[in-house]
Amino acid sequence: MSATDAMPQPKSETPDLLAALTDKEMLRFITCGSVDDGKSTLIGRLLLEAGALHDDQLDALRRDTNKHGTTDDEFDTALLLDGLEDERQQGITIDVAYRYFTTAKRKFIIADTPGHEQFTRNMATGASTADLALILVDASKGILTQTKRHAFIVSLLGIRHVVLAVNKMDLVDFDRSVFESICEDFKEFASSLDVPDIRFVPLSALKGDNVVQPSANTLWYEDGSLLHLLENIYIGSDSNTRDLRFPVQWVNRPDATFRGFSGSIASGRIRVGDEVVVLPSQKTSRIKRIVTHNGDLKEAEAPLSVTITLEDEIDVARGDMIVRPGNRPQVRREIEALLVWMSEQPLATGKSYFMKHTTRKTSAEVHEVRYQIDVNTLHRSASLSLRLNEIGRCQLTLHDPIMVDDYRHNRQTGAFILVDRITNETVAAGLFFDTEGESSPAEHWDDKPQGIHLQRAISHVPETQRAVRYNQQPITILLTGLSGSGKSTIALELERLLFSSGKTCVVLDGQNMRFGISRDLGFSAEERSENLRRAAEIAKILNDSGLICIAAFVAPHQDVRTRAKQLIGPDRLVHIHLDAPVEICRQRDSSGRYVSADRGEISNFPGVTSTYDLPQDATLVLRTDKLSSEQCVNEILELLANNGKLSMS
Known part of the structure; x- marks a missing residue:
């Protein structure tokens, strides 16, 4: 029996059937991963075995298989997705291909996205509206750079559900240990990403194992087929039903008796009688009517398109x-x-672009590129510009105000595009983050003093006399690393030994700062930066006074550490990085912070829900999972002595 024999015929598409299809929940998902991991083959196999192909599509697939096919199978299912001639000739995906199908439980929209690095922008386009990401891995190759790149972009774009499909299991004889090893490698990498729900499935797209039906070759795997996961994964809590956002697309005035405002509800619900405010004018009113083509409604929710009138x-x-x-x-x-x-x-930078945000259009200039993110390593680096497929955090100035939410809370109002004013080319997709915290005391590295008649007071005690008095050179020893890497323990032990040898030193601990001078700060990236900035200012004052400062901070971002070094002085700062695997740090944690971060109670926690930029310019790196605190302190003292920074006599 052909696939079309099992499909409903046009005569059976009654209003009841159409209503049933309309009522089904929709799941949008993307396929991504490295080149040749089998994305197009998998989706083609899924469509074929789910009965989503008509007879004419099957006939076309047979013809294309004979012409372009790369398998000995009856069908080369990748050809269902690789629609461009270049794709078929090269055997790769370039464009984003969309396919639609339905099962008894759900409707699906699939975006097959490119695997090549040069098409990262296309992958980001496909991910922008997805509920779930299906990341493929070749079982014979394991986790690759492009796998990590796509996982990072998936996390960046706020996709909460990831299924890691370990494909080509037939090439490794369906070895369970290979599958579990790949899963552990991905879990370790994903620990620094913001993806709360990760599932794993072993399969062979070419042979059909675990695609639609469970495979007899993987009896050790009990979580069902890929289609079973896609049909049952819960996405009901992902949509934003709390925040009403109704961007006005059109003022609807067919005659003098009616004046309504049309558009799609971006998020939340709206009811007749609700009090509302119009932004940016701040004018208030109440909802009088909710008008649709099929008549008035008492209430409506996203993503319904409606026309509303006000009282x-x-x-x-x-x-x-x-x-x-x-x-x-x-x-x-x-x-x-x-x-x-x-x-x-x-x-x-400085060039004027058009910004399109929801239904609003204004002019925008990129004032500064704060940093660029290496999507292969997640490291941040200084940059003056961005090129094709690069990602960076930027400061923008707009001609008109926009109404914006944090992208992680509302993807519809937290995203925008930039368009070239001359060519009309879409040059960038933008995402707003941490906007709620921008009004709090955040980063102030470049702030100017608040006063026009301020003058510095210059000490009458020369630096050389302080060095003679204290018998030491003023330095700052910056200890960095994950929570649990041993920073405070080593800092306090180092302080004790220095004090015992007659040195005058002060410990600045990142957590202790939060009990006093930084008690107003939270744990966002900006507030962590501000905590270190304040400490760097104090360290500079201590060094200017001839004292040794030992500073223990997580300091997860390279650009912030660089700013601290510039503030204190490169000749005075000695950077010691304490390197310990996150698993060891978890074992040492007696405060429960890692557990709270796993539960989502602590956001932006380095090593769990945010990245840690491993330093490339540390003076010394110590493996605290292999060295005792005493050994670490001795290595620090030996380094300082050899560099002429410290004499223990």
């Missing part, structure tokens, strides 16, 4: 946003955002 005649225009008075987005003209650069022409 009061207030000015509302395209690009305005209707929200609830007690739940508003930020209204900003200056913002920070991550940009995924999508143009052959590099980013030009």
Whole structure:
């Protein structure tokens, strides 16, 4: 029996059937991973075995298999997705291919995205609306650089569900140990990403093992087939039903008796009688009617397109946003955002671009590239521009205000695009992060003093006389590493030995700072940066006074550590990085911080829900999982003595 014999015929598509299809939950997912991991083959196999192909599609697939096929099988299922001629000739995916199918439980939209590094922008496009990411890994190759790159972008774009499909298990004889080893490698890498739900499935897309039906070759695997996972994974809590965001797309006035505001509800629910406020004008009113093509509704929710009318005649225009008075987005003209650069022409700071955000369009300039993210290693580095497929955090200035939410809370109002004003090319996709914390005391490295008549007081005690008095050279010993790597333990032991030898030193501990001078700071990337900035200012004062400062901080970001070094002085700062695997740090943790981070109670926790940039320029790296604290202290003292920074006489 052919696939079409099992499909409903046109005559059976009754209103009841259409209603049933409409009521089914929709799952949007992307396939990604390294080149030749079998993404297109897998999706083609899924469509074939799920009965989602018609007879004419099967006939076309047979013809294409004879012409372009690379398998000895009856069908080369990859050809269902690789639609471009270049793709078929090269055997790779270049464009994003979308396919639609339905099962008894769900409707699906699949985006087959490119694996090549040069098509990262296409992958980001496919991921922007996805609920789930299906990341493929070749069982014979394991986790590759491109696998990590795509996992990072998936995390960056706020996809909460990931299925790691270990494909080509037939090449390793369906060896359970190979599958489990790959899963452990991915778990270790993903521990620094913000992906709360990760599943694993072994399969062979070419042979069909565990694609639609469980395979007899993997009796040791009990979590069902890939299709079973896709049909049952819970996404109900992913949608934002709390924050009403209604961007006005069109002012609908067919005649003098009706004035409504049309658009799609980006998030949340709206009801007749609700009090609302229009941004950016701040005018308030109540919902009078919710009008649709099929009649008025008492309430509506995202993503329904509706026309609403208000009880009061207030000015509302395209690009305005209707929200609830007690739940508003930020209204900003200056913002920070991550940009995924999508143009052959590099980013030009100071150049005017069009910004399109929801239904609003304004002019925007990129004032500064704060840093660029290496998507292969997750490290941050200084950069003056961004090129094709590069990702960086940038400061932007807008001509008109926009109404924006943190992307992690609301993907619809937390994203935008930049468009070249001359060529009309989309040059970048942008994501807003940490916008709620931008009004708190965050980063102030470049702030100017608040006063125009300030003068520095110059000490009358020369630095040379302080060195003679204290019998020491003023230095700052910066200890960095993950929580649990041993920073405080080593700092305090180092302080004790230095004090016993007659040296004058002070310990600045990152946690102790939060009981006093940094008690107003949280744990976002910006607030961690500010905590270290304050410590660096104190360390500089201590060094200027002739004292030794021992500073123990997590300091997860390379650019922040570089700023601290510049502030204190490169000749005074000695950077000691304490390197310990996150598993060891977890075992040492008696405070419960790692457990709380796993539960989502602590956000932006390095090593769990945020990245840690391993330093490339540390003066000394100590493996604290292999060395005792006493050995670490002795190595630090030996380094300082050999460098002429410290004499223990």
